[in-house]
Amino acid sequence: MVYANGAFVPEGDAKVSVYDRCYLYGDGIFEGVAVWQSAPFRLDAHLDRMFAGLQFLQIGNPLARSEWHGRIAELIRRNEMDDGYLRIQISRGEGMSSIKWEPRLLRKAEPNVFIIPVPGFASYYGALHQRKQEEGYRATMMSRPRIASAAIPSSMKHCNYLNSVIGAMQVTASKCDIGIATDTDGFVTEGIAYNVFIVRNGRVLTPPTTRDILPGITREVIIEIARKAGREVAEADFDAYTLMTADEVFICSTLEIAVPIVEIDGRKIGDGRPGPVTKEISRLLYEEMSREARAYASRRAAE
Numbered sequence: 001m002v003y004a005n006g007a008f009v010p011e012g013d014a015k016v017s018v019y020d021r022c023y024l025y026g027d028g029i030f031e032g033v034a035v036w037q038s039a040p041f042r043l044d045a046h047l048d049r050m051f052a053g054l055q056f057l058q059i060g061n062p063l064a065r066s067e068w069h070g071r072i073a074e075l076i077r078r079n080e081m082d083d084g085y086l087r088i089q090i091s092r093g094e095g096m097s098s099i100k101w102e103p104r105l106l107r108k109a110e111p112n113v114f115i116i117p118v119p120g121f122a123s124y125y126g127a128l129h130q131r132k133q134e135e136g137y138r139a140t141m142m143s144r145p146r147i148a149s150a151a152i153p154s155s156m157k158h159c160n161y162l163n164s165v166i167g168a169m170q171v172t173a174s175k176c177d178i179g180i181a182t183d184t185d186g187f188v189t190e191g192i193a194y195n196v197f198i199v200r201n202g203r204v205l206t207p208p209t210t211r212d213i214l215p216g217i218t219r220e221v222i223i224e225i226a227r228k229a230g231r232e233v234a235e236a237d238f239d240a241y242t243l244m245t246a247d248e249v250f251i252c253s254t255l256e257i258a259v260p261i262v263e264i265d266g267r268k269i270g271d272g273r274p275g276p277v278t279k280e281i282s283r284l285l286y287e288e289m290s291r292e293a294r295a296y297a298s299r300r301a302a303e
């Protein structure tokens with residue numbers, strides 16, 4: 001079942017108009033929220049990022065925070081989701097009279113709002129699910145830089161992902177699993193849909209949010225839990241050479257959780273196997289997700 005503009009409908013009935021602004025211009029905001037043990041993980045942080053993007057694009061937020069919570073809880077319940085991914089998709093509305101965006105010029109001035117569930121991380125990834133934790137991913141460096149924040153603010157999870165799609169084509173052509181991008185100054189930014197961490201001499205480093213990256217919720221949680229576990233974590237600029245000669249590299253996102261990178265453009269990272277810090281952080285992340293899921297369940301039971 002999909003949440004579509006106020007109703008819960010079978011996925012075949014969840015449709016948008018050809019005049020949808022997101023379809024015509026990529027004029028919208030999206031979010032991806034992890035579901036773990038039937039609880040949405042860090043939902044408020046995802047909503048904060050989404051609300052900021054909507055505010056910047058001057059798209060009216062269609063629901064109050066408590067209503068978002070309610071709709072998402074209901075969608076998890078209706079789909080009997082244990083784990084998986086929820087994709088929230090909000091477009092400005094409908095109209096194609098030109099790029100003009102003002103509500104009075106649109107055919108439909110209210111946003112089109114969908115929440116699309118993808119139940120089951122394991123079934124989504126199939127055989128890759130097990131392999132990525134045990135063996136890690138092979139990466140390639142993207143030949144194109146990320147879109148500069150000066151052009152489109154990277155802090156927004158906006159619906160213009162062609163830079164990532166073109167990156168994904170390069171990943172396929174190079175027979176790798178993932179792609180990592182720099183900016184035009186040569187500093188590492190992020191992957192095509194995930195943030196990047198390295199481990200050097202016991203220190204955990206990740207590019208700062210000023211490097212054209214999406215400030216990932218998983219990235220934020222990893223910084224928090226690694227520090228709590230006594231690790232030194234810093235947001236720091238580093239180039240592709242520093243990345244490729246790191247002791248460990250891993251990527252993270254709502255969909256991927258945390259995955260070791262064992263090779264970049266043919267160069268082994270460390271000994272070419274998932275490293276101990278990455279494994280520890282991945283374990284801490286799952287523990288945090290389970291802890292929050294228990295807290296979520298007891299809050300809902302008390303309601």
Ligand SMILES: Cc1ncc(COP(=O)(O)O)c(C=O)c1O
Nearest residue numbers: 193194195214216217218253254
């Ligand atoms: C470009 C990009 N960077 C980073 C991330 C990771 O963000 P999060 O941890 O909030 O899923 C994503 C998630 O889809 C992304 O698209």
